[in-house]
Amino acid sequence: MLDDLQTAPIAKPDVDEKWIVVPAGVGNVRVRIVKPVDSTGTLPVVLYVHGGGWVIGNAGTHDRLVRELAADAGAAVVFVEYDRSPEARHPVVMEQAYATAQWIVKFGAEEGLDPSRLAVAGDSVGGNMTAALTILAKQRGEVHFVRRGPAGRPARPSRSRIPAPLRCGALLRWGRMRSADPADQDERVGRATILMETARKQPLLYY
Template identity: 40%
Template sequence: MASVNQGTGRKSSPASFTSMTPPEARAAYEKLAAATPRRAEVETVRDIEIPAETGTFRGRLYRPKEAPVPGGAVLFFHGGGWVIGSVDTHDAAVRSLAAASGLTVISADYRLGPESPMPAAADDALAIFRFIQSHASDYGIDPGKLALSGDSAGASLAASTAVASADTPQRPAALLLFYPSLDQRREAESLASRRIFSEGGPVTKSLSDWFASYALKGVRRDDPRVSPMASRSLAGLPPTMIITAEHDIRHDEGRLFAQRLDAARVPVIWCSIQDAAHGFLEKIGSHAAKEALQDAAFFLKQRLSTP
């Protein structure tokens, strides 16, 4: 995740977010995303409203020319520490995912802290998933082939939604997580990647603490909606792919989640992109983004494509 100096538009250290208010950081993030180049070509892109149980949310539907209708689809939640980010900040990344996979992708907003601290976002994600699935025909998708995905904090929302749906007929068809943030418990601070990459990367300890001060204040961190790693059981989750970045404070969370899925007999693929840092999916055209999208597309096509 990159950031900009408010008012200048110049790139700077992600630590600059910590000197901003959430509205200032949101504006800076939106400004940077608006300048992101190399947008993938997708035949259909349209904004939608998602009137889910917890509120009406902004969404965006991406459909490549070759996407089957009805067919498999992906519901994607953006990252941003549950404080910043939107369908706009992740437009280029989601376009790329749709183009690479040849599948329909729906990107959705959700409530952010501090106005609505966690687990509000997790409740929204679950409600949005249930609405999209129950109204699949409105979007030209197959409700039985709806996958969940997201990056960073959005990956946590995808994971918590999958956990909440594991024992229901509405279980997602697949789960795709990019450098997920999965464990907010205090004991997770001792993970090796938290120590090794606490400074210098796109997401530092100080930035993580800044996000937590707005999104997690007064929240039970062992709530599975906040920390999917704290779930008692991961049995019943759908086939999962976890893509982590080698040089990332969140690296070990993805690795350990994959191990727990494997122990629960859930089909899981974990891959770590070498020399990559947190937020690589937003670096359109980078080696890391290309490699991750290629792997993700192969996984999604296996799980969601119509025979």
Template identity: 50%
Template sequence: MTDYGLTDGPVLESVTREFAETHTSPPVPPDVDLAAARRLVTDLQDKPPLEETDTCAQWIMGPANPHGRIRVRVVRPAGDRARPLPVIVYLHGLGWALGDSVTHDRILRSLALGADAAVVFPEYHLVPRARYPVALEQCYAVSRWVTEDGANLGLDSGRIALAGDSSGANLAAALTLMAKERGDVSFCYQVLFCPVTDAG
């Protein structure tokens, strides 16, 4: 019988094998305290930033709501615009307990440049400080605020997309359903990056 050099088990390409070996242990062990975990994910995302001259950012206090006001970061392409910019409301991931504008700075700037849009980033309250539905209601309040008052910031409130990654994509999916039910916010697009959509 001819030996074709086949092995008894599955074979991974070297790049895939290296990735799998690097990521077999979670970056945040379950016994690490929350403050240390937050520092860790910030350090993991600490890459050379995009040229900040390509975008500009401002912090705004979000609207009052029963679950507390939150800071909102608005990132847009640099330069004056004759017309209002379309909007991407971006909800960050990292398990509802981690993440902020630092961990997601690169994607906010990339989206603003790539889509030629203003990216609105609600810095919602994290667990365990806040429990469901606090973050969802805070993000909804920001989306409603963009709808009602976005024109004052040079935003096109008729062109609002909703996006999120991981647990933020979960919030985005829930927020879309909430908007349909309540009827006072309308999203023209929804983009879910690696969404958490079930418990499995």
């Protein structure tokens, strides 16, 4: 259905693109490399992980977004066409995305990609996975993502951009307000507390 919606005519930037297959221990993954049209030389790279709740979304649903990102940023966008649920289970998606990052580091130069200028981005659940990817990269030490803010400024913690429902106090209020059942309230507050403690122990997210 989403693919059908994307077939409507709409203006999209022209790009140069190439599909490759990246080996991964959990199953090889198709990857789309999108560059600004007629670009030359080595480009900075945005590893893009799409959203869709792990069950929908693909290169077609995100085609315009990826094209605009490449054209406006003057960068190559490496789009991971990961295996989706329910057929694929954790950690398949994460390992396929991480394998793509590894491929960029090892072989990206052959495709005009600069692994020293590698950023990671995503929407919806893809944003969730980008945060997890940065943690995984830090733990394994094989991939290094750039940490720069807008206009090249050093990155700053993005607490101010965290939506209100994800702030600590709001999490607790959310836990209490979602249900009138006291037992359910206690369960939700417990979940919120776990999320808060997890967030405190993880590296800050940067934009």
